[in-house]
Amino acid sequence: MTNIEQKAVNPLAVRISDLSVAYGSNTVLNGIDLDVAKGQVLCLIGRSGCGKSTLLRTMNGLAKANSGSIDILGRRMDKDTNFDDLRTSVGMVFQSYNLFPHMRVIDNVAVGPRKVLKRSKQEARDIARKQLEHVGLAEKADHWPSQLSGGQQQRVAIARSLAMNPQLLLLDEVTAALDPETVGSVLAVIRGLAKDGMTMVLVTHEMSFAYEVSDLVAYLEGGKVIEIGSAKELLTQPNDDRTRKFLTRTLPAAAIPPLEVPK
Template sequence: MSDQNLVELQGIHKAFGDNVVLAGVDLSVARGEVIVIAGPSGSGKSTMLRCVNGLETPDRGEITFDGRPVKPGKGLSALRAEIGFVFQQFHLFPHMSVLDNIVLAPTKVKGVARDAARTRGQELLERVGIAEKAHQFPAELSGGQQQRVAIARALAMDPKLMLFDEPTSALDPEMIREVLDVMRDLAREGMTMLVVTHEMGFAREVCDRLVFIDGGLIVEEGPPAEFFANAQSERAREFVDKIIHH
């Protein structure tokens, strides 16, 4: 494994019962690279993300993160602490204020002093554009604001990698942009990101490489402009046509 690659997947297979979801996926992610993973529903995109941070264990194949194997065992929680994960649903604790949601993991998992964690939490809320919401509860926020809190919460652990699993698909159209803007800024700052999304405008503008997955395999990958202009495989061309004429 080369030093510049933060993540390596080799020969990843995963089935749920008879349903083969990943059928031999190989992917290397360089440090600072932003990769968008696209493809039809049920093509294994989310499962692949969940394998990267050990939420799912592949049936076969190997994954390394920052030179360490991702596998069940005592090292997994330490490794997972270095990977931020933002889901479709926001998973915020409803009974805690926005700031307390952000402060929880750094103080509990990393032992960061509460005052330092609060200061940093406030900075992160500033960064995602909702500093004034610190003392409100999640239910008082819009979906787009809640998702930005979820991103701030993931960033509070100072992750080396951010995983986004369809982060805007549960949002109303007018809120999608505010979340994508935060992700765009993160990408510009050099965060390594793996993003499962249908937002192809974001892919075209922000990502270094688009990985198209279908039937549990990476069918093709390349710079987004090239992919949209000149998809090689029939499945990828169908996908592009659908998106462009959507």
């Protein structure tokens, strides 16, 4: 049994069935079906505006579904869902770091455990120091966010999510706003989380990273999942012409095994 197959037999962390989201007459998601087992990493790829970020936001209650169902960590999301409670188990990291500029780094990370989990100030700070060490920024604990690079701020944002001890982590193009030289440090943190078995759903334009870290990759177009499969299968041997055309335009040369084009 392969590693992907082993993870696939784990209990589901996410089950999405026939999910649709619309804003007025604009349908953003149209009949999405997705399963993510605990311990799996799913990468969502596709053109800008295809619905990737909306799908992530729907998974933690920031966007509202018009129809279909979402089960997160065994809980059905509906009108009675306590989303504040849900978000203690589902972390989300955005493209923008959203750190509090008036708080030092350690307090940015400690604020969740202290305010939401009701930990003491010392307990929350101990958790924060552990997570800052996890992302390689223990020495920056007493700095202000403005003293950090973009990549360092994004790692603090990841540490802030990890401080809540989430069972599922959602990451929305977390390297998109970074300078090229700082991308690697953030991807290294995510790579480590995947190795440690963190369940993740992430939106990325870094195809070589998606190939390396993902168990599954889903290609979205026009609010629909066009194709889903293992990273190796989908990124090198896509079945759908739409997936193949997208990858032909976006894959960097020699970043992953070459795309196989049917003769």
